[in-house]
Amino acid sequence: MASELENSIRSAAAKVAAYVADAAVMEVKTSYVVVGATTGPDTARPAARTVIRLDGDCEATVPMREGPGGVLEVDSGLFEIHQANVATATEYRARVLGALIGLLQRR
Numbered sequence: 001m002a003s004e005l006e007n008s009i010r011s012a013a014a015k016v017a018a019y020v021a022d023a024a025v026m027e028v029k030t031s032y033v034v035v036g037a038t039t040g041p042d043t044a045r046p047a048a049r050t051v052i053r054l055d056g057d058c059e060a061t062v063p064m065r066e067g068p069g070g071v072l073e074v075d076s077g078l079f080e081i082h083q084a085n086v087a088t089a090t091e092y093r094a095r096v097l098g099a100l101i102g103l104l105q106r107r
Helices: 002-023 076-106
Strands: 025-032 045-053 058-061 064-066 072-074
Touching: 002 025, 002 076, 025 076, 045 076
Parallel strands: none
Antiparallel strands: 025 045, 045 058, 064 072
């Protein structure tokens, strides 16, 4: 019986370790498609990307468009959608990591 318990604990610990390794880097991508007869999810093109590492490092690519006089400006509509996606992903990751920490503290 102790062997079964030890195996279960090892298995759970391995799963937690794998999740923590995956959670070390969070990447959020926001894509767009031009609606038409030949478009679909397979034709999505990247619009914005954010990478946040557990150590606090962050990398962001924001959607830009050429404005009047050739001046670049942020595509605010796509950027707002992307910011909402990043906030949702960050909140979800925080809840899951909090739950994992809570489980480990009980043991």
